[in-house]
Amino acid sequence: GAGVSQSPSNKVTEKGKDVELRCDPISGHTALYWYRQRLGQGLEFLIYFQGNSAPDKSGLPSDRFSAERTGESVSTLTIQRTQQEDSAVYLCASSLRRGRNEQFFGPGTRLTVL
């Protein structure tokens, strides 16, 4: 079946603009994760959704970052008033549920803030 998809694959924006990144998880996966990966660095956890429970936002770096998820489907990560330090690859993953289940990752969105 289809894997996790993300769009756009690349996004170039100017400092101060808002951006929206989209993630389509694997159908039936109740858990959805967003990560940020700066060039040459590891993955930083941003936010996690599990079914209809309140999301775990503990990884969001500032109030400029927010995310929504519609039921157990599409998720959107929004970055307001982008800064140059927001430049990174934003990765989305989904899993059947949280815990020991394997996370399946999308290809990521490469964000460049000029």
Next chain:
Amino acid sequence: LAKTTQPISMDSYEGQEVNITCSHNNIATNDYITWYQQFPSQGPRFIIQGYKTKVTNEVASLFIPADRKSSTLSLPRVSLSDTAVYYCLVGDMSGTGANNLFFGTGTRLTVIP
């Protein structure tokens, strides 16, 4: 919060066995150990997961000592295509812990011809 420590980088020649060790001194009773592989410009990919002793699949083996404070990912006879970053995660099997969300910086394995 169980944290993991891995070597930053390793080099190996083609055909050799590679062992990457991860330390997780604060691992909790409910925690599983999971390894992911990441190629450049791709998202990480699941390799193997275990709780104790030894787990083997078609790709790798995972060795976990009795105290579970470390684990070793073993890649048999590596090839150039195994050049990647390898991440060790420790996470709550019940799904209520936060540990499985922290990938860390991983180990960059370079396979040399």
